[in-house]
Amino acid sequence: MLKQIVPNKLCLSCDICCRFLDKNAPLAPLFLPHEITPKIKHHLGKSCRVKLKPWQDMHTCPFFNARNHRCAIYPKRPFDCQLYPFTIMFDEKRENIILGIDKKCPFSANTQNEPFIKNYFHYLVDLLEKKEAATLIAKNPLFIGNFQNDVIQFSHLDTLTKLIINNPEKNGFKQISLKDKDTFDNFFKKIQSADSSQNFVNLYIWKEKNPVWWKESNKGPEILLETDSGYINFDSLKKFPDYVYLREELAKLKGNKYKHKRSSCNYFSKNYKFQYLTYKQNMKNDCLKLFSKWASERKKKFPDPYYHKLLEDSFSAHKLAIENYKVLGLIGRVIKIRGKICAYTFGFPLPFGERVRVRGNMFCVLLEVCNLKYKGISEFIFREFSREINQYKYINAMDDSGLENLRISKLSYHPLAHL
Numbered sequence: 001m002l003k004q005i006v007p008n009k010l011c012l013s014c015d016i017c018c019r020f021l022d023k024n025a026p027l028a029p030l031f032l033p034h035e036i037t038p039k040i041k042h043h044l045g046k047s048c049r050v051k052l053k054p055w056q057d058m059h060t061c062p063f064f065n066a067r068n069h070r071c072a073i074y075p076k077r078p079f080d081c082q083l084y085p086f087t088i089m090f091d092e093k094r095e096n097i098i099l100g101i102d103k104k105c106p107f108s109a110n111t112q113n114e115p116f117i118k119n120y121f122h123y124l125v126d127l128l129e130k131k132e133a134a135t136l137i138a139k140n141p142l143f144i145g146n147f148q149n150d151v152i153q154f155s156h157l158d159t160l161t162k163l164i165i166n167n168p169e170k171n172g173f174k175q176i177s178l179k180d181k182d183t184f185d186n187f188f189k190k191i192q193s194a195d196s197s198q199n200f201v202n203l204y205i206w207k208e209k210n211p212v213w214w215k216e217s218n219k220g221p222e223i224l225l226e227t228d229s230g231y232i233n234f235d236s237l238k239k240f241p242d243y244v245y246l247r248e249e250l251a252k253l254k255g256n257k258y259k260h261k262r263s264s265c266n267y268f269s270k271n272y273k274f275q276y277l278t279y280k281q282n283m284k285n286d287c288l289k290l291f292s293k294w295a296s297e298r299k300k301k302f303p304d305p306y307y308h309k310l311l312e313d314s315f316s317a318h319k320l321a322i323e324n325y326k327v328l329g330l331i332g333r334v335i336k337i338r339g340k341i342c343a344y345t346f347g348f349p350l351p352f353g354e355r356v357r358v359r360g361n362m363f364c365v366l367l368e369v370c371n372l373k374y375k376g377i378s379e380f381i382f383r384e385f386s387r388e389i390n391q392y393k394y395i396n397a398m399d400d401s402g403l404e405n406l407r408i409s410k411l412s413y414h415p416l417a418h419l
Contacts, residue, residue: 048140332344
């Protein structure tokens with residue numbers, strides 16, 4: 001339910017809303033799919049607009065009592081009615097979707113109410129620009145009205161514009177799903193890139209943050225990423241460089257340059273009673289709880305807002321990876337201390353790389369989360385995982401997302417190259 005801006009008393013005394021001159025009035029209340037109950041469905045037409053009933057020389061909403069000006073479903077009235085006197089419509093050229101306010105409403109026509117309207121406008125735009133709200137509205141595009149000259153325009157609604165006007169589905173694109181894995185795997189094998197982003201796994205697990213749209217073409221899948229600023233061709237996306245290491249060096253940690261890493265591993269193995277185990281699906285909830293705790297601690301330590309947003313977005317990626325690890329071909333390991341999961345890591349093999357100095361088999365370490373109160377646990381699980389995947393020559397630890405703390409951490413393992 002939206003906050004109500006127009007006072008009930010004014011609504012009850014108004015003779016504008018809920019009444020229409022034409023039986024097929026295009027502005028009759030419209031219900032979104034999630035708002036329709038069996039009781040309400042009886043009063044709706046095919047477009048999910050209410051079927052207006054005759055009253056005197058006009059027509060009214062079937063839920064409206066014209067004698068006492070009351071709505072029979074007021075507490076559960078549709079979003080369309082809650083929104084008024086604000087309205088969502090196309091601009092004149094139908095290139096954008098905009099939010100405006102109807103000046104026929106006595107409340108909006110009163111200049112004394114302008115401060116309240118301005119504050120409410122900001123609240124409304126924040127709500128409508130959220131993906132969840134926009135997606136609900138987009139399920140019935142008829143909710144978006146045609147351009148009206150007598151409506152004062154306030155703002156473009158970029159999220160709705162992207163979902164309805166610029167929707168790639170109109171051009172034959174479809175959203176990525178697990179059943180597409182073989183198609184993408186075959187395509188990326190032909191590319192033979194050592195880039196950790198050039199694979200189905202990364203596209204799929206980040207699809208809640210950046211939905212992936214694709215269609216077949218002569219050269220393979222044509223891929224679009226849905227971002228806050230619009231749809232971006234995957235091939236043109238600017239990527240941060242990956243960190244690539246010799247697996248054998250990470251497994252042995254020999255020499256002075258790995259002295260501190262080796263010391264951390266030794267401290268962990270000597271001071272804690274632990275189990276290093278293969279991940280099983282019944283560990284999912286404990287892993288996700290560990291992620292939430294870890295992310296909370298990271299936020300406290302690093303104040304960077306960009307890092308905070310990345311952590312928030314990462315939860316859904318970790319969840320999708322962990323839930324679908326078998327189908328995605330992921331290898332997972334966990335560390336338990338006193339019966340509780342205190343660390344987890346997941347990875348998968350990358351296609352053969354053709355870049356200089358990275359010829360040969362390569363394994364990508366996709367996820368790693370640790371309870372850092374256990375000193376040396378992150379160094380230990382990384383080393384053990386590196387030892388175990390001994391059929392691979394190289395390890396790709398992915399990029400640093402432009403974050404200084406991640407850059408320092410990845411450089412501390414002495415990468416061979418930034419790809």
